[in-house]
Amino acid sequence: MLRWLQSGHTREATREATGAPAQEQTCPGMARALKRILSKKEQPEVLDLGQFSRSAAVYLAQRGARVYVEDFEPPPPSPKRKKPNGGEGRPVAKKPLVIPQPDRKFDLVLAWEHGDFVPPDRLKDFAAELARVLVPGGWLLMYAQDNPGAGSEHTDPPACYRLLADDRFMRTATTAPAQRRWTHPNRAIERALAPLSVQSIHLQRNRIREFLVRKPEADA
């Protein structure tokens, strides 16, 4: 509740934010992660999964990181086996969810809003894949919409994130085609990220939640 108030998330702000033009937002989690990785290594390795956030990749490269850019395609929901009576049974073989990067390579992974485009039954696979590419002690940043009015599933185009400073970004809508999108509750995201440790959840004025996640140092 305190964090909610600190982020300035009032009813008026929420109403104003819906469909409002892009505005600067603070991203304390990003600032914290960048401060830690840039002080720890001379050239930290960063994985950027944002197809529409290339300027953020350039910003991070300017800050001294080596940034790897991957176009991540969210997996479709697992197809369900049809029962003879017409009902749906257990899911059949899932399409593999793979980030084509080696294990334990990155000090920071920017997943932006990709989690929102991953169906609930694949969220755990997605989190496991993110955990795989992180070094022990590495950081993960995820953003998720918090829009209960839109329902748990809706369609929305991906957003573009521009980093203006370590602790400020601007989120703008893209002209990309709308995709299926899920509003995962905090608990579902935290549960999916289970091997990792959620350090903070910051609620933005534009109904975006920022998850700062860390992989434990003692990862086996």
Added chain:
Amino acid sequence: MSLWQKPEQEQNRSAAPTTTPKAHVTPPTTHGENRMSKPANIGQSVQINGELTGQEDLIIDGKIDGKIMLKDHQLTIGPNGHINAEVHAKSVQINGEVTGNITADDKVEISPSGSVQGDICAPRVALADGSSFKGSIDMGRKAASSSSTTSENVNRDVPLSASADKD
């Protein structure tokens, strides 16, 4: 009359060379200077397999397979250019497709129509919205850190203010 006309015609004839060639009057240039002012062009129908080196700016609209070395010069990949090569130049502007690692001493710029699959190593990088890029970006340690001037930056002759540009 004809006696009077003849000298006029002759006068006109003699005057003609002095007036009309003015359109063609260009400052005498050497072959090399002419080359420097206009970048060389590799057309759309040209395909090269192997190593391409040069000492002048180059525009590529064809297909190159191999290696491109244009030290101290600008390389422009045209919208029809298909490059499957390791590229090294002073600055690289990409409007077409490149598969391979790109190293530039000054700047790499990918336009909205440009597509790169490979690693970029340059002090300044600009990726336009709509451009396609898969690989890594290495701008060197503190290449654009606006807070401090390091000897590394001075040695590389990279203006700090210029290196902070974005797409």
